Amino acid sequence: MEEVRKILSIYGKKIVEKGLVAGPGGNISAREGNYVFLSPSGFFLDEIEENEWVKMDILTGKVIGNLRPTCEISMHLGIYLEREDVKAVIHTHPPITTGLISAGVKFKPVFPDYVALLGRSVPVIEYVVPGGEAIRKAVVSKIKEYNVVLLKNHGAVCVGSTLKEAFARSWLVEDTAKTILAGKIAGSLRYLNLKEIEGIENLEAEDYRKALLKKDKR
Ligand SMILES: [Zn+2]
Numbered sequence: 001m002e003e004v005r006k007i008l009s010i011y012g013k014k015i016v017e018k019g020l021v022a023g024p025g026g027n028i029s030a031r032e033g034n035y036v037f038l039s040p041s042g043f044f045l046d047e048i049e050e051n052e053w054v055k056m057d058i059l060t061g062k063v064i065g066n067l068r069p070t071c072e073i074s075m076h077l078g079i080y081l082e083r084e085d086v087k088a089v090i091h092t093h094p095p096i097t098t099g100l101i102s103a104g105v106k107f108k109p110v111f112p113d114y115v116a117l118l119g120r121s122v123p124v125i126e127y128v129v130p131g132g133e134a135i136r137k138a139v140v141s142k143i144k145e146y147n148v149v150l151l152k153n154h155g156a157v158c159v160g161s162t163l164k165e166a167f168a169r170s171w172l173v174e175d176t177a178k179t180i181l182a183g184k185i186a187g188s189l190r191y192l193n194l195k196e197i198e199g200i201e202n203l204e205a206e207d208y209r210k211a212l213l214k215k216d217k218r
Helices: 003-017 073-082 095-102 112-118 133-143 163-186 194-201 204-215
Strands: 027-032 035-038 054-057 088-092 148-151 155-160
Touching: 003 027, 003 035, 003 088, 003 163, 027 073, 027 163, 035 073, 073 088, 073 133, 073 155, 088 163, 095 155, 095 163, 112 163, 112 194, 112 204, 133 148, 133 155, 148 163, 155 163, 163 204
Parallel strands: none
Antiparallel strands: 027 035, 027 088, 035 054, 088 155, 148 155
């Protein structure tokens, strides 16, 4: 059986462990060759067995097996067709992130890892109906230029060249939200300024850490 199924089951558990989804919420996938492996619809991400990931031919859209894939299949496929470099897509419902962006709080860099793993900024899009063409269009239009997209009143979509990289981004998104929330509760939060952001982008040590995420599948 494909190695990627094992890695998907590992990250399905990690996503739940970090509190990034609840119940049957969220969906994840990974690409291998001409196939994409998707979480089955209605399953809890930490309960999906290796043989239950739904295999689909990217070019023909043909599903192999009996289980129904996630209702966000169109969004996942849209991302893979748009970005050749993307090998994993993780869609979560992180509660603090979703609460903050839905309240209109700025989701900007507050610490170095934001800049290193998410970029200078992260796009936030307005609410759209899930599970169809509207969300596919809205997310894919941003994924052209970003590795993370936040959806108001819904959650986050993170991509990566490995599941590990997509997971690191998903985890860091919610960690950022917690830090912003703590800063706002404590007083007036200071975000990093442009000079500080540029300083992080120029760190050689960050290139090394980022390369590790792209290399290591687990
Ligand atoms: Zn969702």
